[in-house]
Amino acid sequence: MTAPGLNAACSTTILSAATKPAKVWAPHEQEVEILAAIGEPFSCLNAVELFADLTTQDMAALDRMSPPRLFRSGELVFSQAQPVSALFILKAGRIRIFRVAEDGKTLTIAILEPGAVFGEMLLIGQQMYDNYAEAIEDSIVCQLSAADVEEHFLSNPKVAVKISRLLGEQVARLEERLTDMALRPLSARTAATLLKLAETAPRNRFTQSQAVKLTHEQLAGLLGATREATSKTMSDFATRNLIRQGRGRIIIENSAGLRRISRTTF
Amino acid sequence: MTAPGLNAACSTTILSAATKPAKVWAPHEQEVEILAAIGEPFSCLNAVELFADLTTQDMAALDRMSPPRLFRSGELVFSQAQPVSALFILKAGRIRIFRVAEDGKTLTIAILEPGAVFGEMLLIGQQMYDNYAEAIEDSIVCQLSAADVEEHFLSNPKVAVKISRLLGEQVARLEERLTDMALRPLSARTAATLLKLAETAPRNRFTQSQAVKLTHEQLAGLLGATREATSKTMSDFATRNLIRQGRGRIIIENSAGLRRISRTTF
DNA sequence: GCCGAAGTGTGTCCTGGATTGCAGAACTCT
């Protein structure tokens, strides 16, 4: 239950610690909390599906080679300046992967939850990869160097197949998103995105409602829309009782209704 | 030189035959031409980069199992109704991969040239894959059944790695396209797309100009825009001498100029 | 408690493309 899975249901203590953003480098007691988490018994590797087929020895070896590192909320994990040369595993916190246009506008490709693996492009010898990764909460990230990955990984056919599957899913998701972008109005995209995000989110066992922990601005980045337009859509949804709003969090009230809207074209 | 590569530079006879569309099933002499191509000495498999690492025996075996099949211009290679259950190799002609929205509007995901492999999602056990594939010229396609692929393929780690690379490139392309869609105006997207298409196209050795063989409508499908808007952009480009137009083909005259526009944001 | 920052609600104006509806030009087939 403390094992970091793909959803955020893990290790509440870590998460709640990471939740408090500390923009201006204010090392206080919360930092100790986070740092404590680094030393926790659970390695970066286990419980990450990608590594499930490794031998215990390999796993241990890799684990020793992958020092956990803390990124403050707002810090860049990688960028053009510091191009990807490693495989990252997100242990705690949240990371936003995004791209930047010439004029500075950005589109968020994904928002990662603990347990996610990123920087996978390196696995396939891709140099050109102009994505940025930024911690949107204080986050703990382990990194495996390219060489280590090469040695322990690509040799193992089971892992290779798993990587293919991973990438394949990503392709499917991206194609879906692309067509949404091209031929669906903002309202539909918003509804769809909320639902998708909710899947990952923990469900309140009593009310069955689910909370998405994002600001309108972050959501807008994901939708490829402006903050204003997104806000408008959200308050529209709110008045229709499809969602409830709280500063930085959105609670899905009526997922059926959202699903209907998400299928709408006009 | 007759070997089908990833660009369209191969086997001119086949291609020119396939060029003539025959919408209403009019089996005439052109068909014989196409059918003749089926029997040609070159197998579907060799010269496709994905299979380069197979043993000659494996290759021969697979080749025997992959009957070439003719699709008329306009025919569907697969769809929801006939979901993907095989790996396809495009031997001659051109295939358009696309998705459909509820209201019937479509977005073209890719336009494939001879030598391309598609239906790769099956490789990774993806069922949900609501893409359609349609021949936009008379095309010859070989197909490998899922079982055959499984047996001869996934066992081979080199091939697995190659598949990863393939998918990885696709991910990169899609992310690029997604951000273009989200934050670039039509003109920029059009220019960028033309340039990308031109890469694949053969280059006129004298003028250095390259021709993209698409109608405005097909291009619009790729851009996620209407035919009209695309036409407008194209004639704009034409008056600026960036391109020259011909029914169903666009000749790049000034790729530097296009590149400049493709980087523009406004 | 107070202050500043971050997050949200609105309102107005303005524009890039979608929509609609034709008309002419270029091919293809017979």
Added chain:
DNA sequence: AGAGTTCTGCAATCCAGGACACACTTCGGC
């Protein structure tokens, strides 16, 4: 050579969202 298709070119109108510009509120820090 004629007839039906397929492409391409306009032009008029409409509208979802972008760009700006603020006001208000909630929160975390001091």
